Amino acid sequence: MKKKRRTRSNNFARILFILILCALPVILGKVLWDTMRPAPAEEADLRPAAARAGYFHALVKVEGVSADRLERYNAYYRAGFGLSMDEAVELVNWDVDILCPNGPDERIFELAQDKFFVGRNLSRYLAIYDGNSQNVRAVVEKVNASRDRIAYADIEPTDLSKGIMVLVNKYHYLDSSYVPDDLVSAASQYCQYSSAKLRRPAYEAFVKMAEDARAAGYIIKINSGYRSYSTQRSMYNNYVAGHGKAEADTFSARPGFSEHQTGLAIDMSTPGVGYWSFGDSAAGKWVHANAHRYGFILRYIEDKTDITGYIYECMHFRYVGVDAATVIHENGITYEDYYEKYVK
Numbered sequence: 001m002k003k004k005r006r007t008r009s010n011n012f013a014r015i016l017f018i019l020i021l022c023a024l025p026v027i028l029g030k031v032l033w034d035t036m037r038p039a040p041a042e043e044a045d046l047r048p049a050a051a052r053a054g055y056f057h058a059l060v061k062v063e064g065v066s067a068d069r070l071e072r073y074n075a076y077y078r079a080g081f082g083l084s085m086d087e088a089v090e091l092v093n094w095d096v097d098i099l100c101p102n103g104p105d106e107r108i109f110e111l112a113q114d115k116f117f118v119g120r121n122l123s124r125y126l127a128i129y130d131g132n133s134q135n136v137r138a139v140v141e142k143v144n145a146s147r148d149r150i151a152y153a154d155i156e157p158t159d160l161s162k163g164i165m166v167l168v169n170k171y172h173y174l175d176s177s178y179v180p181d182d183l184v185s186a187a188s189q190y191c192q193y194s195s196a197k198l199r200r201p202a203y204e205a206f207v208k209m210a211e212d213a214r215a216a217g218y219i220i221k222i223n224s225g226y227r228s229y230s231t232q233r234s235m236y237n238n239y240v241a242g243h244g245k246a247e248a249d250t251f252s253a254r255p256g257f258s259e260h261q262t263g264l265a266i267d268m269s270t271p272g273v274g275y276w277s278f279g280d281s282a283a284g285k286w287v288h289a290n291a292h293r294y295g296f297i298l299r300y301i302e303d304k305t306d307i308t309g310y311i312y313e314c315m316h317f318r319y320v321g322v323d324a325a326t327v328i329h330e331n332g333i334t335y336e337d338y339y340e341k342y343v344k
């Protein structure tokens, strides 16, 4: 029994030895191959790429992510400022990683509380924000209205693709050749003088408002609607001749910078009441309270003359549609605030 067992175990050792002998070249070959073959270039980055992939996978679920900013989100998120992924995305979208490479400034979070804060204006807000949180609204409002720029100097052609939401002010102008393509002549009963033209949507809204006003006992008319570039030029030049340029600029727009050239603005009037007294008349008060329901806003409001750059114009209304007019009326803001936040 003993001898037989020994023989069997010898056989087993022999077979094992032969097997190892056969496998050895294969194992050695594999080791040599792994050591000597050149590593593919992309393998060098494999580990960081995998880490990024995990981050990016989570990132695509965050709102407002832009593909060309992925590396910047990643870098700011991992910079050790304790930001959540959503915060990192939002701040980078506002270029805070460039403005504040050492971590976001407390002032940014204060400014962002404002209802009409717009991220792309952040560097301009910061340039005039003194850090007193009482002033946040004034800062946002001022920049949104371009009042940190020089009127009639820092100018740009307005974006006509915005249609009835077009912005015209002392920083955004219309070409001298611009004439709206849907001007209609107002029926004579709506005109204070012999005629007036408006863009069709503004005219239709005005007619509806004038009819409702009439039903309520008030007569409202169009004192002035669309004005061409050349008409505005003559008017402005007359005002400059009579009042001097500085004063004329407070109540009359330079040619190309007038909302009347859009065909969407109306100076309203009521019979027997002077141009500048419309707002105090019963008809004017009705219009001030109701115009937004028809899509009109009082454009140059009393407590925002520093923001609009115009004195209070109780008769000048601008058509922007009912939705925008309602938001603007209810918040007591200028059209510039609305435009920056929702239209631009």
Ligand SMILES: [Zn+2]
Pocket: 260, 265, 266, 267, 315, 316, 317
């Ligand atoms: Zn006007």
